[in-house]
Amino acid sequence: MSTDTNPTTEQDSFEEEQPARYLVHLSPLEENPARFHQREKALEYARGYGLGEHAIEDSWATGDTLPPWLAQAEAEVDAERAESDRMxxxxxxxxxxxxxxxxxxxxxxxxxxxxxxxxxxxxxxxxxxxxxxxxxxxxxxxxxxxxxxxxxxxxxxxxxxxxxxxxxxxxxxxxxxxxxxxxxxxxGPLPTPKPKPQPSRDAQAIVGALDQLTAAVDSLARIVSRP
Structure with a gap:
């Protein structure tokens, strides 16, 4: 009966089968407390999904602080801004x-x-x-x-x-x-146009009442003129 010296647990199998979207990319943490804190948060995130620490991929050996997709977006925006400034x-x-x-x-x-x-x-x-x-x-x-x-x-x-x-x-x-x-x-400068004075509420009420009276008189005249 052979003995498996490296048994595969259910947890290990789950971790190995996780898709790449669960990988958290981090830059080197030396002398960078902010990045250390980010790594701790990433570990907490990974554990919340039942993942092990190996799910955190420390692939930015060059010391970059941005993941490639975000660095590309930054470069594109910078290029657009440079073109706008040139124009x-x-x-x-x-x-x-x-x-x-x-x-x-x-x-x-x-x-x-x-x-x-x-x-x-x-x-x-x-x-x-x-x-x-x-x-x-x-x-x-x-x-x-x-x-x-x-x-x-x-x-x-x-x-x-x-x-x-x-x-x-x-x-x-x-x-x-x-x-x-x-x-x-x-x-000197062109004079600033003065805003047209707005009629007071009383004036607006009078105008509204006159409009209603005119409409009523017109309606009455049409009724009287019918054969």
Missing amino acids: DEELAVEFASIINRRLAQLGITPITPAGSDGQGHFAPAFLAASDEEERRYAVYAGFDEEEGAVTLLVEDYRRQGQREFHGLKLAVEKLVDVRNVLYARRN
Whole structure:
């Protein structure tokens, strides 16, 4: 009668037959308390499914902290972001080129020409500085994508804390010649459209009652006019 020196228990058989989806991939744990904690959680997970510790596959010998499928997803997202940044940069450079050519045609030499920061962020051309004493706005040249035209932008001349608006706003003037820069510096931004006043509740009630009265009169007139 032969003696099996390595008997296969039911538990071992169950563990060997488990599909690959139960394997938990971990990176090396040396000098990494966070990864040690993750391994402990993985062991707890494996035991909860009746698996042994050998179900945890320590296959990331290179020291990577991400499983291959997640690393691939990260790489794809990074590539998409890089392509988007490249397209933004090309667009910013194109806008800057259009603005600078238009300014040159009009004989305007900007203090700072339009450009890009190399990361897809467009910077308008700086044409004239502000003057608080003279109440003169700073003037810039930008680009309107919808109209496909170079526009004038203004910045408030007032000091911080007293400004009526922040950042750059579209100027009243359109860029046709040099004088438009002068007028934009004096006249400032386009006024903000005021919202239409809403009728009060009493007014709305009166209008509603008149509508009902009109409908009733029309209905009565139709009844009276019948033969």
